[in-house]
Amino acid sequence: MPEIPNFISETAIVKKNDPIAQGIYLMRLHAPRLATACRPAQFLQILTESPYLRRPFSVLRADRKAGWLDLIYDIIGPGTERLSVAQCGDQLNAIGPLGRPFAPPETKRILLVAGGVGLVPLAFLAWEHPDRRPDMIYLMGAANAARLPDMSALLPSDLPLHIATDDGSVGHRGFVTERIAEHTLPNHTTILTCGPHPMMARVADIAAELNTPCFASLENHMACGFGACVGCVVEYKTYPTEDQRYRRVCLEGPVVNAHEIVW
């Protein structure tokens, strides 16, 4: 089993905290050490208020010179409710970066398939690798127009974007997964995905049908975030020894080979 990783603990200062869609906020934090260290799909554990557990969040983009990073969060419970009332100048303790990052795959086509706030780590990959952007296509799924942020403000302008909404209020009517096959170059595509668990499970199925590599950034429930509590495990289909059947997403992930795990 891997050791508990080194991580930074930093007092971040809220610079911005604005709604960008129904129930979805963008928060900018001044946190120069974390902004420098974070890579796509790595996450921060943010103390939203003592004595509650920290909450994990991916990073959307970072400006390392200016020392800030952006998060996007969906309000689903008390931790994210508390984040939503933070004011500019408030301080939040964050630890990170945690987990293993996405690396841009070697294939000619990199298909990024996002659902809801799962857009975050895939956007960071696109921001971080301008040299590979000509190979990327970004598929974004949301429930409806109200739940869809202005993507032009969140993604690099040269990234091809295709939107799907469940009700057809913007873009393709239906699930984003219905657009995967048409954007997959046989034998030359890797799919990277992040979003709700059922969506990623469907992406993994489609990738298997298309015989295409696929990596997912999992968003399992987490407590510690650094390997100590074993509260975040995922089951693998095959494993060399029984003790490797379940592995900790916070340490071995959040990016996993989507074909290797039990969805």
Ligand SMILES: Cc1cc2nc3c(=O)[nH]c(=O)nc-3n(C[C@H](O)[C@H](O)[C@H](O)COP(=O)(O)OP(=O)(O)OC[C@H]3O[C@@H](n4cnc5c(N)ncnc54)[C@H](O)[C@@H]3O)c2cc1C
């Ligand atoms: C690596 C990682 C990266 C993440 N990145 C982001 C991000 O960029 N933006 C974002 O909005 N969220 C992200 N999340 C999810 C985020 O951490 C949770 O939404 C947050 O912890 C909820 O806290 P809460 O106190 O508001 O709600 P809670 O009270 O913790 O939860 C409210 C309800 O949602 C359910 N729930 C909570 N967390 C999860 C989960 N991970 N999966 C499924 N159901 C859940 C609970 O069971 C409960 O029913 C990420 C999670 C992980 C593990």
Ligand code: FES
């Ligand atoms: S969250 Fe504690 S081990 Fe992963």
